[in-house]
Amino acid sequence: MSPLKSRHLKARDPMRAGSWGRVRSDNPLKRGVDVLETRLRFLLCAVVVACASVLGVTNGMAALHHEQSVVEQQRATRHAVRAEILRDAAKSAPWTDESGRSERVPVPIRWTAGDGSHATAQAQAPPGAERGQHMTVWLDRSGRITSAPSDGHDVWATAVTGGLSSAAVALGCGALAGLLLRIACDRRRAAGWEAEWSRVEPEWRRRI
Template sequence: MRGSGIGQGGGPLVRLRRRCGWEHNELRRRIDRVQRLIGLGLLLLLIGLAPPLALWAGTWSYQAGSGAERAERAHRHQVVATVVSTGGIGSSGDRYIHETVQAQWPGADGSIRTGTLPSWKKAEVGAHRTIWIDAKGEPTVRPRPHSRTITDAAYAATAAVLGVATPVLLAYVLVRRRCDRHRDALWEADWARMDAAGQR
């Protein structure tokens, strides 16, 4: 019949609650109520620990990333490199060979540095390209972007939540298995009593 609820499985939350043994049912035994209380306690523990730990981990990661941003921006600078010769070959392993160019650029102290840079399309003698250099005047990568700091903070917060949720979930699985074994034993005892009563 429509609206009777018979044969209806309910929504995903209802099915999850039933699977976890948290729904109210007059036919449930004491072991079922114990499991439900333990599950509720573990859920409250997770809710109480996960948010503050995620906030702490995300904040710590964000502050560390922001410090790295400031340090790299303070010691890395953009300069213009000028190609002085082309056709150089630099190898990286036995199979991968990268074409390079010889270039000059001003160091942090103003002196002219000469070195090898990866080639780029239409790189000819006299061509210019902006590069990043460190405090020693050596070519380096661009400073850490702020987007990476935000991403790392999000990863840290997620890892904190998973770090708390994993042992809590494992504890509930162990409790569930222990309760299932106890329930099976109770069912066996009930069937044995029914068989004995039937024989009498």
């Protein structure tokens, strides 16, 4: 291969021309502000990705530890009992959840308290539940019906949601910063074009 051809291939090598230290600027229409904008965009993308990753993992882990402590507290203050349904439940509920399934319907129930006495209350049972069937209900320390403690799926869902929300906020801030960068560079380009036109336009007028 001739030396001239070798130098020509090296000049066209994208790996050599695409380094951080020398963004390709051989385009005669590319201005200094264009090169600066390209470098700042690369830097902004790297910062946003790093911040989104750190914030997502950090807040996700914080939400995980918080939910785990909440679950431990719920399990320490709630206990389950077997209760008897005292009346047939309605066959269907007048409302449904997001999946289209009928919501639970209220029925009277009875269970045996810790001191051996019988307690009654209203609870939510599946539609169509019959009298005499048993169901599990959760009670707090005062003996009132409450919700069941959160399970592992709920804990991880909350943690993932918190992490993704934090990452989304970081990405949104990065997108806003990129938009502001573009606006600032466009203004700089417009000012440069106006200055050049004010210098060239009188000469064109004379030629015309």
